[in-house]
Amino acid sequence: MNSNNTSLMDFNPLDTNTLHSETTKAIDFIAKYYNDVEKYPVRCPLEPGYLRGLVSDCPPSLPESVDKIIENIGTKIVPGLTHWQSPNFFAYFPASASNAGLLGEILCAGLNVVGFNWISSPAATELEVIVMDWMAKLLNLPQEFLFSGGGGGVMHGSACEALVCTLAAARDQALAKHGFEKIIKLVVYGSDQTHFSFHKAAKLVGIPPQNIRVLPTSSSQNFELSPLVLKTAIEADIAQGLVPLYVCATVGTTSSTSVDPIHGLGLVARAYGAWVHVDAAYAGNACICPEYRHYLDGVELVDSISMNPHKWLLTNHDCSCLWLKNPKTLVDSLSTKPEILRNKATDLGDVIDYKDWQIALSRRFRALKLWIVISRCGSANLIAHIRSDIELAKYFESLIKQDTRFELVVPRKFALVCFRVRPVGVDASGNVMNQKLLEDINSSGEAYMTHAMLGGTFAIRCAIGASLTEKNHIDKLWNLIQDKATKRVAAYTMH
Known part of the structure:
Protein backbone atom coordinates (compact mmCIF):
# COMPACT_ATOMS: atom_id res chain seq x y z
CA MET A 1 0.00 0.00 0.00
CA TRP A 84 -7.29 44.56 16.29
CA GLN A 85 -5.77 43.20 19.49
CA SER A 86 -2.70 45.42 19.28
CA PRO A 87 -2.44 47.85 22.21
CA ASN A 88 -1.81 50.49 19.53
CA PHE A 89 -5.14 49.87 17.77
CA PHE A 90 -7.29 52.98 18.19
CA ALA A 91 -9.45 52.66 15.08
CA TYR A 92 -13.21 52.01 14.80
CA PHE A 93 -14.53 50.69 18.11
CA PRO A 94 -12.64 47.90 19.90
CA ALA A 95 -13.19 44.18 19.42
CA SER A 96 -12.36 43.40 23.01
CA ALA A 97 -10.90 40.04 23.96
CA SER A 98 -10.14 38.20 27.16
CA ASN A 99 -9.08 34.83 28.49
CA ALA A 100 -12.69 34.26 29.52
CA GLY A 101 -13.98 35.26 26.08
CA LEU A 102 -11.53 32.96 24.34
CA LEU A 103 -12.39 30.13 26.73
CA GLY A 104 -16.04 30.65 25.95
CA GLU A 105 -15.35 30.64 22.23
CA ILE A 106 -13.37 27.39 22.50
CA LEU A 107 -16.11 25.68 24.47
CA CYS A 108 -18.79 27.03 22.16
CA ALA A 109 -16.91 25.68 19.14
CA GLY A 110 -16.07 22.40 20.88
CA LEU A 111 -19.62 21.60 21.92
CA ASN A 112 -20.75 22.83 18.49
CA VAL A 113 -24.49 22.69 19.18
CA VAL A 114 -26.98 24.37 16.86
CA GLY A 115 -29.70 25.61 19.19
CA PHE A 116 -32.33 26.83 16.75
CA ASN A 117 -35.17 25.62 18.98
CA TRP A 118 -35.46 24.42 22.56
CA ILE A 119 -35.52 20.71 21.75
CA SER A 120 -32.34 20.95 19.65
CA SER A 121 -30.38 21.87 22.81
CA PRO A 122 -32.45 22.86 25.86
CA ALA A 123 -29.46 24.23 27.79
CA ALA A 124 -28.54 26.59 24.94
CA THR A 125 -31.98 28.20 25.00
CA GLU A 126 -32.40 28.27 28.74
CA LEU A 127 -28.94 29.68 29.39
CA GLU A 128 -29.59 32.44 26.85
CA VAL A 129 -32.80 33.38 28.67
CA ILE A 130 -30.90 33.57 31.96
CA VAL A 131 -27.91 35.49 30.58
CA MET A 132 -30.08 38.00 28.72
CA ASP A 133 -31.83 38.76 32.01
CA TRP A 134 -28.41 39.01 33.68
CA MET A 135 -27.29 41.60 31.15
CA ALA A 136 -30.58 43.49 31.44
CA LYS A 137 -30.06 43.70 35.20
CA LEU A 138 -26.47 44.91 34.74
CA LEU A 139 -27.86 47.70 32.54
CA ASN A 140 -30.69 48.33 35.00
CA LEU A 141 -33.24 48.01 32.21
CA PRO A 142 -36.91 48.30 33.16
CA GLN A 143 -38.51 45.05 34.30
CA GLU A 144 -40.65 44.88 31.15
CA PHE A 145 -37.55 44.11 29.07
CA LEU A 146 -36.81 40.99 31.14
CA PHE A 147 -38.37 37.59 30.54
CA SER A 148 -39.61 37.75 34.11
CA GLY A 149 -41.43 40.96 33.24
CA GLY A 150 -43.07 39.87 30.01
CA GLY A 151 -40.32 41.00 27.68
CA GLY A 152 -37.19 39.17 26.66
CA GLY A 153 -33.90 39.14 24.85
CA VAL A 154 -31.96 37.33 22.16
CA MET A 155 -28.32 37.17 21.07
CA HIS A 156 -27.48 38.09 17.51
CA GLY A 157 -24.18 38.37 15.70
CA SER A 158 -24.40 42.14 15.36
CA ALA A 159 -26.52 45.21 16.09
CA CYS A 160 -27.15 45.35 12.34
CA GLU A 161 -29.14 42.10 12.60
CA ALA A 162 -31.10 43.62 15.48
CA LEU A 163 -32.06 46.53 13.23
CA VAL A 164 -33.30 44.25 10.46
CA CYS A 165 -35.33 42.10 12.84
CA THR A 166 -36.96 44.95 14.75
CA LEU A 167 -37.71 46.82 11.53
CA ALA A 168 -39.40 43.69 10.17
CA ALA A 169 -41.45 43.38 13.36
CA ALA A 170 -42.45 47.05 13.25
CA ARG A 171 -43.30 46.78 9.53
CA ASP A 172 -45.55 43.76 9.94
CA GLN A 173 -47.28 45.26 12.95
CA ALA A 174 -48.01 48.44 10.97
CA LEU A 175 -49.15 46.59 7.84
CA ALA A 176 -51.53 44.45 9.86
CA LYS A 177 -53.09 47.69 11.11
CA HIS A 178 -53.04 49.82 7.96
CA GLY A 179 -53.16 47.21 5.18
CA PHE A 180 -50.37 45.45 3.32
CA GLU A 181 -50.57 47.81 0.36
CA LYS A 182 -49.40 50.61 2.67
CA ILE A 183 -45.76 49.49 2.67
CA ILE A 184 -44.96 52.26 0.21
CA LYS A 185 -46.28 54.75 2.79
CA LEU A 186 -44.10 53.62 5.71
CA VAL A 187 -41.39 56.06 6.82
CA VAL A 188 -38.38 55.47 9.09
CA TYR A 189 -36.33 58.09 10.91
CA GLY A 190 -32.69 58.39 11.95
CA SER A 191 -30.17 61.19 12.11
CA ASP A 192 -27.18 62.04 9.97
CA GLN A 193 -25.14 60.34 12.72
CA THR A 194 -27.17 57.09 12.79
CA HIS A 195 -25.13 54.05 11.80
CA PHE A 196 -25.17 53.44 8.05
CA SER A 197 -26.49 49.90 8.58
CA PHE A 198 -29.85 51.51 9.39
CA HIS A 199 -30.24 52.39 5.69
CA LYS A 200 -29.38 48.86 4.62
CA ALA A 201 -31.76 47.34 7.15
CA ALA A 202 -34.62 49.60 6.05
CA LYS A 203 -34.12 48.67 2.41
CA LEU A 204 -33.93 44.97 3.28
CA VAL A 205 -37.39 45.05 4.87
CA GLY A 206 -38.90 46.88 1.90
CA ILE A 207 -38.93 50.52 2.98
CA PRO A 208 -38.73 52.68 -0.18
CA PRO A 209 -35.40 54.56 -0.19
CA GLN A 210 -37.24 57.88 -0.49
CA ASN A 211 -38.98 57.10 2.80
CA ILE A 212 -35.76 56.83 4.80
CA ARG A 213 -35.42 60.13 6.64
CA VAL A 214 -31.94 61.37 7.54
CA LEU A 215 -32.59 64.17 10.01
CA PRO A 216 -29.95 66.87 10.51
CA THR A 217 -27.90 67.35 13.66
CA SER A 218 -25.54 70.17 14.54
CA SER A 219 -22.31 70.77 16.42
CA SER A 220 -24.13 73.20 18.72
CA GLN A 221 -26.22 70.25 19.92
CA ASN A 222 -23.24 67.85 20.00
CA PHE A 223 -24.72 66.04 16.99
CA GLU A 224 -27.70 64.74 18.95
CA LEU A 225 -31.06 64.17 17.26
CA SER A 226 -33.50 66.82 18.44
CA PRO A 227 -37.03 65.70 19.41
CA LEU A 228 -38.34 68.90 17.81
CA VAL A 229 -36.65 68.06 14.51
CA LEU A 230 -38.17 64.57 14.68
CA LYS A 231 -41.64 65.95 15.50
CA THR A 232 -41.49 68.40 12.60
CA ALA A 233 -40.44 65.66 10.16
CA ILE A 234 -43.16 63.27 11.32
CA GLU A 235 -45.88 65.89 11.06
CA ALA A 236 -44.74 66.85 7.57
CA ASP A 237 -44.92 63.18 6.51
CA ILE A 238 -48.37 62.67 8.02
CA ALA A 239 -49.58 65.73 6.11
CA GLN A 240 -48.44 63.95 2.93
CA GLY A 241 -50.42 60.83 3.82
CA LEU A 242 -47.37 58.85 4.98
CA VAL A 243 -47.17 56.57 8.03
CA PRO A 244 -44.41 57.03 10.66
CA LEU A 245 -43.05 53.54 11.31
CA TYR A 246 -39.74 53.49 13.18
CA VAL A 247 -37.33 55.82 14.95
CA CYS A 248 -33.72 54.76 15.54
CA ALA A 249 -32.09 56.58 18.45
CA THR A 250 -28.40 56.07 19.20
CA VAL A 251 -26.49 55.95 22.46
CA GLY A 252 -22.89 56.43 21.35
CA THR A 253 -22.76 57.17 17.62
CA THR A 254 -19.89 55.72 15.61
CA SER A 255 -18.60 59.10 14.50
CA SER A 256 -18.41 60.89 17.84
CA THR A 257 -20.31 58.88 20.53
CA SER A 258 -23.06 61.47 20.63
CA VAL A 259 -26.11 60.39 22.64
CA ASP A 260 -29.61 61.02 21.38
CA PRO A 261 -32.14 62.13 24.03
CA ILE A 262 -34.09 58.90 24.39
CA HIS A 263 -36.80 60.32 26.63
CA GLY A 264 -37.70 63.19 24.30
CA LEU A 265 -37.56 61.08 21.17
CA GLY A 266 -39.61 58.37 22.85
CA LEU A 267 -42.37 60.81 23.77
CA VAL A 268 -42.57 62.10 20.20
CA ALA A 269 -42.57 58.65 18.63
CA ARG A 270 -45.21 57.36 21.03
CA ALA A 271 -47.48 60.27 20.19
CA TYR A 272 -47.50 59.22 16.54
CA GLY A 273 -47.46 55.44 17.00
CA ALA A 274 -43.90 54.81 15.75
CA TRP A 275 -41.67 52.01 17.02
CA VAL A 276 -38.59 53.29 18.88
CA HIS A 277 -35.33 51.33 18.80
CA VAL A 278 -32.18 52.30 20.71
CA ASP A 279 -28.87 51.33 19.12
CA ALA A 280 -26.41 51.29 22.01
CA ALA A 281 -23.95 48.91 20.35
CA TYR A 282 -20.82 50.55 21.76
CA ALA A 283 -21.74 52.93 24.57
CA GLY A 284 -24.40 50.67 26.03
CA ASN A 285 -21.51 48.71 27.54
CA ALA A 286 -20.55 51.75 29.63
CA CYS A 287 -24.08 51.90 31.04
CA ILE A 288 -23.30 48.98 33.37
CA CYS A 289 -21.42 51.68 35.33
CA PRO A 290 -23.88 53.59 37.54
CA GLU A 291 -22.34 56.94 36.60
CA TYR A 292 -23.14 56.37 32.90
CA ARG A 293 -26.56 54.72 33.27
CA HIS A 294 -28.28 58.12 32.84
CA TYR A 295 -27.55 57.92 29.11
CA LEU A 296 -30.32 55.30 28.98
CA ASP A 297 -32.86 57.51 30.75
CA GLY A 298 -36.15 57.24 28.90
CA VAL A 299 -35.56 53.65 27.82
CA GLU A 300 -38.90 52.79 29.43
CA LEU A 301 -40.53 54.56 26.47
CA VAL A 302 -38.87 52.48 23.74
CA ASP A 303 -39.79 49.17 22.14
CA SER A 304 -36.33 47.63 21.71
CA ILE A 305 -32.70 48.19 22.59
CA SER A 306 -29.46 46.54 21.49
CA MET A 307 -25.83 46.56 22.63
CA ASN A 308 -22.71 44.57 21.74
CA PRO A 309 -20.67 42.93 24.52
CA HIS A 310 -18.13 42.03 21.82
CA LYS A 311 -17.24 45.69 21.46
CA TRP A 312 -16.22 46.57 24.98
CA LEU A 313 -17.25 43.92 27.48
CA LEU A 314 -14.39 41.45 26.96
CA THR A 315 -16.56 39.01 24.98
CA ASN A 316 -14.76 37.83 21.87
CA HIS A 317 -16.59 38.52 18.62
CA ASP A 318 -19.45 37.91 17.91
CA CYS A 319 -22.06 38.69 20.56
CA SER A 320 -24.87 41.25 20.28
CA CYS A 321 -27.79 41.53 22.71
CA LEU A 322 -31.29 42.66 21.72
CA TRP A 323 -34.16 43.20 24.18
CA LEU A 324 -37.82 43.77 23.37
CA LYS A 325 -40.77 44.79 25.50
CA ASN A 326 -43.10 42.68 23.42
CA PRO A 327 -41.22 39.76 21.87
CA LYS A 328 -44.47 38.46 20.34
CA THR A 329 -44.22 41.15 17.65
CA LEU A 330 -40.82 39.79 16.64
CA VAL A 331 -41.93 36.16 16.74
CA ASP A 332 -45.08 36.89 14.74
CA SER A 333 -42.92 38.48 12.04
CA LEU A 334 -40.09 35.93 11.89
CA SER A 335 -41.60 32.60 12.92
CA THR A 336 -41.85 29.53 10.69
CA LYS A 337 -43.40 26.19 11.60
CA PRO A 338 -42.04 23.47 9.30
CA GLU A 339 -43.17 19.94 10.03
CA ILE A 340 -39.60 18.72 10.48
CA LEU A 341 -39.16 20.97 13.52
CA ARG A 342 -42.42 20.10 15.25
CA ASN A 343 -42.08 18.75 18.80
CA LYS A 344 -44.22 18.47 21.92
CA ALA A 345 -42.55 21.34 23.83
CA THR A 346 -43.02 23.76 20.93
CA ASP A 347 -46.59 22.64 20.22
CA LEU A 348 -47.55 23.20 23.85
CA GLY A 349 -46.00 26.69 23.79
CA ASP A 350 -43.94 25.94 26.87
CA VAL A 351 -40.57 26.99 25.44
CA ILE A 352 -38.74 29.65 23.46
CA ASP A 353 -37.59 28.72 19.98
CA TYR A 354 -34.91 31.27 19.16
CA LYS A 355 -35.09 30.54 15.44
CA ASP A 356 -38.16 32.80 15.53
CA TRP A 357 -36.19 35.68 17.04
CA GLN A 358 -33.58 36.01 14.28
CA ILE A 359 -33.01 35.94 10.52
CA ALA A 360 -31.27 32.59 10.15
CA LEU A 361 -32.37 29.15 11.32
CA SER A 362 -28.99 28.05 12.68
CA ARG A 363 -27.38 29.83 15.59
CA ARG A 364 -24.25 29.59 17.70
CA PHE A 365 -24.15 28.98 21.45
CA ARG A 366 -23.22 32.61 22.18
CA ALA A 367 -24.91 32.50 25.58
CA LEU A 368 -22.21 30.12 26.81
CA LYS A 369 -19.52 32.62 25.92
CA LEU A 370 -21.19 35.60 27.60
CA TRP A 371 -22.10 33.48 30.63
CA ILE A 372 -18.45 32.47 31.03
CA VAL A 373 -17.24 36.08 30.66
CA ILE A 374 -19.64 37.38 33.29
CA SER A 375 -18.99 34.42 35.60
CA ARG A 376 -15.19 34.48 35.23
CA CYS A 377 -14.80 38.27 35.45
CA GLY A 378 -17.66 39.26 37.72
CA SER A 379 -19.62 42.47 37.25
CA ALA A 380 -17.22 44.43 39.48
CA ASN A 381 -14.27 43.72 37.18
CA LEU A 382 -16.31 44.41 34.05
CA ILE A 383 -17.24 47.81 35.47
CA ALA A 384 -13.60 48.44 36.43
CA HIS A 385 -12.52 47.54 32.90
CA ILE A 386 -14.87 50.13 31.36
CA ARG A 387 -13.79 52.77 33.84
CA SER A 388 -10.12 52.06 33.17
CA ASP A 389 -10.51 52.64 29.43
CA ILE A 390 -12.42 55.86 30.07
CA GLU A 391 -9.66 57.06 32.38
CA LEU A 392 -7.13 56.42 29.60
CA ALA A 393 -9.33 58.45 27.25
CA LYS A 394 -9.50 61.28 29.79
CA TYR A 395 -5.71 61.20 30.02
CA PHE A 396 -5.35 61.39 26.23
CA GLU A 397 -7.88 64.21 26.18
CA SER A 398 -5.81 66.13 28.74
CA LEU A 399 -2.70 65.80 26.56
CA ILE A 400 -4.55 67.33 23.63
CA LYS A 401 -5.80 70.22 25.75
CA GLN A 402 -2.26 70.99 26.88
CA ASP A 403 -0.98 71.51 23.33
CA THR A 404 -2.38 74.67 21.75
CA ARG A 405 -1.81 73.29 18.24
CA PHE A 406 -4.65 70.81 18.81
CA GLU A 407 -8.32 71.01 19.64
CA LEU A 408 -11.19 68.66 20.48
CA VAL A 409 -13.84 68.54 17.78
CA VAL A 410 -16.59 67.33 20.14
CA PRO A 411 -16.70 66.81 23.91
CA ARG A 412 -15.55 63.36 25.01
CA LYS A 413 -18.23 61.18 26.59
CA PHE A 414 -16.84 57.66 26.75
CA ALA A 415 -13.48 56.31 25.52
CA LEU A 416 -13.52 57.94 22.08
CA VAL A 417 -11.61 61.20 21.58
CA CYS A 418 -12.23 63.21 18.40
CA PHE A 419 -9.54 65.81 17.78
CA ARG A 420 -7.60 67.64 15.09
CA VAL A 421 -4.72 70.02 14.51
CA ARG A 422 -5.99 73.59 14.28
CA PRO A 423 -5.95 74.98 10.71
CA VAL A 424 -2.77 76.74 9.59
CA GLY A 425 -1.52 78.22 6.34
CA VAL A 426 -3.54 77.95 3.16
CA ASP A 427 -5.74 75.09 4.39
CA ALA A 428 -8.47 77.24 5.94
CA SER A 429 -10.66 74.33 7.02
CA GLY A 430 -7.77 72.23 8.23
CA ASN A 431 -9.36 69.16 6.64
CA VAL A 432 -6.66 68.38 4.11
CA MET A 433 -3.85 68.78 6.62
CA ASN A 434 -5.57 66.55 9.19
CA GLN A 435 -6.33 63.96 6.56
CA LYS A 436 -2.66 63.84 5.62
CA LEU A 437 -1.63 63.83 9.28
CA LEU A 438 -3.81 60.78 9.91
CA GLU A 439 -2.27 58.97 6.96
CA ASP A 440 1.21 59.87 8.22
CA ILE A 441 0.37 58.27 11.57
CA ASN A 442 -1.26 55.15 10.13
CA SER A 443 1.44 54.61 7.50
CA SER A 444 4.07 54.51 10.23
CA GLY A 445 2.65 51.17 11.40
CA GLU A 446 3.05 52.33 15.00
CA ALA A 447 -0.65 53.11 15.56
CA TYR A 448 -3.94 53.02 13.74
CA MET A 449 -6.79 55.54 14.00
CA THR A 450 -9.73 56.42 11.76
CA HIS A 451 -11.66 59.60 11.00
CA ALA A 452 -15.14 61.08 10.90
CA MET A 453 -16.66 64.09 9.16
CA LEU A 454 -18.49 66.13 11.79
CA GLY A 455 -20.35 69.15 10.50
CA GLY A 456 -17.91 69.45 7.64
CA THR A 457 -14.87 69.07 9.91
CA PHE A 458 -12.39 66.24 9.42
CA ALA A 459 -11.92 64.75 12.88
CA ILE A 460 -9.35 62.13 13.87
CA ARG A 461 -10.96 59.41 15.99
CA CYS A 462 -8.94 57.82 18.77
CA ALA A 463 -10.99 54.91 20.12
CA ILE A 464 -9.41 53.47 23.25
CA GLY A 465 -10.42 50.02 24.38
CA ALA A 466 -8.13 47.27 23.13
CA SER A 467 -7.67 44.83 25.98
CA LEU A 468 -3.86 45.19 26.01
CA THR A 469 -3.74 49.00 25.91
CA GLU A 470 -2.09 50.70 28.88
CA LYS A 471 -1.02 54.25 29.76
CA ASN A 472 2.42 53.83 28.17
CA HIS A 473 0.73 53.11 24.83
CA ILE A 474 -1.20 56.39 25.11
CA ASP A 475 2.09 58.21 25.75
CA LYS A 476 3.66 56.49 22.77
CA LEU A 477 0.69 57.44 20.58
CA TRP A 478 0.85 61.06 21.70
CA ASN A 479 4.57 61.28 20.95
CA LEU A 480 3.90 59.87 17.48
CA ILE A 481 1.06 62.35 16.86
CA GLN A 482 3.16 65.30 18.01
CA ASP A 483 6.12 64.26 15.84
CA LYS A 484 3.99 63.82 12.71
CA ALA A 485 2.03 67.01 13.44
CA THR A 486 5.18 69.08 13.84
CA LYS A 487 6.37 68.02 10.39
CA ARG A 488 2.96 68.43 8.77
CA VAL A 489 2.32 71.87 10.31
CA ALA A 490 5.79 73.04 9.29
CA ALA A 491 5.13 71.98 5.70
CA TYR A 492 1.84 73.90 5.60
CA THR A 493 3.30 76.95 7.33
CA MET A 494 6.20 77.18 4.85
CA HIS A 495 3.80 76.70 1.95
Missing part, protein backbone atom coordinates in the same frame (compact mmCIF):
# COMPACT_ATOMS: atom_id res chain seq x y z
CA ASN A 2 1.47 3.38 -0.96
CA SER A 3 1.85 6.27 1.47
CA ASN A 4 -0.99 8.23 -0.10
CA ASN A 5 -3.48 5.46 0.63
CA THR A 6 -2.11 5.14 4.15
CA SER A 7 -2.85 8.82 4.76
CA LEU A 8 -6.40 8.32 3.60
CA MET A 9 -6.88 5.18 5.67
CA ASP A 10 -5.59 6.92 8.82
CA PHE A 11 -7.86 9.94 8.48
CA ASN A 12 -10.02 10.50 11.58
CA PRO A 13 -11.79 13.90 11.53
CA LEU A 14 -12.64 13.93 15.25
CA ASP A 15 -9.75 12.18 16.93
CA THR A 16 -9.84 12.59 20.71
CA ASN A 17 -6.37 11.08 20.94
CA THR A 18 -4.80 14.03 19.11
CA LEU A 19 -7.32 16.74 20.02
CA HIS A 20 -5.42 17.93 23.09
CA SER A 21 -2.01 18.17 21.42
CA GLU A 22 -3.37 19.89 18.31
CA THR A 23 -5.48 22.47 20.13
CA THR A 24 -2.60 23.10 22.55
CA LYS A 25 -0.45 24.06 19.58
CA ALA A 26 -3.14 26.49 18.45
CA ILE A 27 -3.42 28.03 21.93
CA ASP A 28 0.36 28.33 22.17
CA PHE A 29 0.33 30.12 18.83
CA ILE A 30 -2.36 32.58 20.01
CA ALA A 31 -0.53 33.23 23.29
CA LYS A 32 2.68 33.98 21.42
CA TYR A 33 0.77 36.17 18.97
CA TYR A 34 -0.62 38.29 21.82
CA ASN A 35 2.87 38.56 23.32
CA ASP A 36 4.29 39.66 19.98
CA VAL A 37 1.37 41.63 18.54
CA GLU A 38 2.94 44.99 19.32
CA LYS A 39 5.81 44.16 16.96
CA TYR A 40 3.58 44.17 13.87
CA PRO A 41 2.44 47.22 11.88
CA VAL A 42 -1.01 47.86 13.34
CA ARG A 43 -2.65 48.47 9.97
CA CYS A 44 -1.77 45.91 7.31
CA PRO A 45 0.74 47.54 4.91
CA LEU A 46 0.38 44.98 2.10
CA GLU A 47 -1.19 45.57 -1.29
CA PRO A 48 -4.46 43.96 -2.42
CA GLY A 49 -3.97 40.45 -3.78
CA TYR A 50 -0.80 39.75 -1.78
CA LEU A 51 -2.05 36.33 -0.63
CA ARG A 52 -2.55 34.97 -4.14
CA GLY A 53 1.18 34.75 -4.55
CA LEU A 54 1.65 32.84 -1.30
CA VAL A 55 -1.13 30.26 -1.29
CA SER A 56 -1.66 27.61 -3.96
CA ASP A 57 -4.65 28.12 -6.23
CA CYS A 58 -5.51 24.42 -5.90
CA PRO A 59 -6.66 22.76 -2.65
CA PRO A 60 -4.39 20.04 -1.21
CA SER A 61 -5.53 16.48 -1.87
CA LEU A 62 -3.82 15.05 1.20
CA PRO A 63 -3.80 16.36 4.77
CA GLU A 64 -1.14 18.77 5.98
CA SER A 65 0.23 18.62 9.52
CA VAL A 66 -0.99 21.00 12.19
CA ASP A 67 2.58 22.27 12.55
CA LYS A 68 2.68 23.16 8.85
CA ILE A 69 -0.70 24.87 8.97
CA ILE A 70 0.25 26.97 11.99
CA GLU A 71 3.56 27.85 10.35
CA ASN A 72 1.64 29.03 7.28
CA ILE A 73 -0.65 31.14 9.43
CA GLY A 74 2.36 32.81 10.99
CA THR A 75 4.18 33.48 7.73
CA LYS A 76 1.29 34.12 5.32
CA ILE A 77 -1.82 35.13 7.25
CA VAL A 78 -0.55 37.17 10.21
CA PRO A 79 1.38 39.65 8.01
CA GLY A 80 -1.90 40.34 6.18
CA LEU A 81 -3.89 41.15 9.29
CA THR A 82 -4.85 44.48 10.71
CA HIS A 83 -4.12 43.79 14.35
